[in-house]
Amino acid sequence: MTEFMDLHFDLLINIFLRWSAKPLMQFKSVCKSWYYLISSPQFTELHLDQTLAQSNPNLRFVFSAPHLSSAEFDTFDRITELDNPFRSQGFAHVVGSCHGLLCLCNYDLHxxxxxxxxxxxxxxxxPFLPKPSSLSHRYSFGFGYEKESRDYKFVRILQSNEGTGPFKSQVMVYSLKMDSWVRAPDVPSPFFSYREDGVLxxxxxxxxxxxxxKDEKRYSIVGFCLGNNSFIxxxxxxxxxxxxxxRDGVLEGCLCLMVNDLEYSDIWVLKEYGVAESWARLFKVKQSQQLMFLEWPIAYSLNRQKLFLQLNTWRVVSLDLQTMVIKDVKVCDFPRCFDTQVCIENLIMLKGSGSEALDHQQGTKKRRRRRRRKHVHRRRNISVDENLES
Structure with missing residues (x-):
């Protein structure tokens, strides 16, 4: 009997792993055993690995226009405004996304x-992290996943804008697994990035x-390793x-660069990380308008006939890979679209420092709906009884 139960349990896991995250979220309400199975960290990790291994996982296009919303990828329809915690508290800037998790920053809330x-x-x-100095400074942020420790990390880099003073820089790293900040070594030499959010x-x-x-603009690529907290x-x-x-970006897991001049925008990709000789130019795109530069690639279309890109004018465009023609993509009624990300659906449950309040609020709403349904049902029964008596 025990062997049969183990076989049944393993079979159930294999079946569940074939489903996407949203139906599984609904399956949790079927019974307690399904709830505990789908909610377990072990199954969540298995499901995430299975999703990442798929060639065409269930993708969502996340963007701000100006409210944080999501749409089907790559049709860009069925737009839904995301009920994120910053929705009624100012603008939510998307620092980055990883495995379907979004890292949001609210400048209006310190x-x-x-x-x-x-x-x-x-x-x-x-956890709140105060600034180390009241002097003028600039920020650099980053969010990503460290594979060895299976941990999600957020990096905040502060650098002084002042030429003098004791404060030069501060590098702080947050670990989701430890739920704490640690200080990393300072920036070895000051750097300035037009795009403050790092690319993982x-x-x-x-x-x-x-x-x-020597009066000429130059560039270098600064990296921060999440594994050992070091700069390269x-x-x-x-x-x-x-x-x-x-501009830098990521395309199918590879570091890429948008190289813009007055006539063309080139898209370069580092095919083998750490090997300078593996840099290759994928596409050369003629500028259709001056000062309309490519900011970063979003993703290939599902049929791989197009490449979606973010422009510096807060527009999303598609690049036809056969004709090299760029066309505007209408995502929503708002003329601008920024903070663009492509996310997978997942079962990761983020708990603590406010999540319980959200869960409590959602649970309260469900209980109220159930009470209303019971009340309506009871009123209907009373009405039927009164009619029968009459």
Whole structure:
């Protein structure tokens, strides 16, 4: 009998692993055993690994326009405004996404940081981290996953804008597994990035550093390794054209660069991480309008005939990979679209520092709905009895 139960349990797991996250969330209400199975961290990790291994997982396009919303990828229809915790508390900037989790920052609430899962509608508020100095400073952020420790981490880098003073920089790393901050080594040399949010590739966050050298704008790629909390410099390709700007991004797990000049935008990709010789130019796109630069790639279309890209004018476009023609993509009625991400659905439950309040609120609403249904049902029964008596 025990062997039969074990076989039945293993079979149930294999069946559940074939389903996407949203139906499984509904399955949790069937019975207690299903609830505990689907809610378990072990099954959540198995399901996430299974989803990541799929060639075409269930994807959602997340964007701000101006409210944080999601849509089907890559049709961009069935738009839903996300009920994130910052919805009524100001603008929610998306620092990054990883495995379907969104890292949100609210500048109006003293740089409050949240990790938010749109699928399970749970979130985690990071412990408050004060600024070390009242002097002028600049921020760099990053969010990602460290594979060895299976931990999600957020990085906050502060650098002083002042030429003098004791404070130069502060690098703080938050671990979701430990739910705490640790201080990492300071920035070895100051860097300035137009895009303050780091790009995650190979367990390392990347920023493009812009600087002047002999009255000429130069660039370097600064990396921060989440595994050992250390800074590195990533080799970049050799460009032939005169640059106007350089932007970094990620495309199918590879670090890529948007190299923009007045006539063309080139898309380069680092095929083998850490090997400078593996930089290759994938596409060369003619500028259709001056100063309309490529910011970062979003993702290939599901049929791989197009590449969706974010422009510096807060627009989403599609690049036809056969004709190299760029066309606007209408995502919603709002003329601008930014903070674009492509996310998978997952079962990760974020608990603590506010999530319980959200769960309690959702549970209260469900209990109220049940009470209302019972009340309506009871009133109907009374009405039927009165009619029969009459």
């Amino acid at each position: 740089l409050t940081i949240l990790l938010y899962n749109p699928t399970t509608r749970t979130y985690k508020k990071l 590739v190979n367990g390392t966050l990347h920023w493009v550093h812009e600087f002047m050298h 410099e990533v080799p970049q390709p050799k460009f032939e054209e005169q640059l106007i700007n350089l």
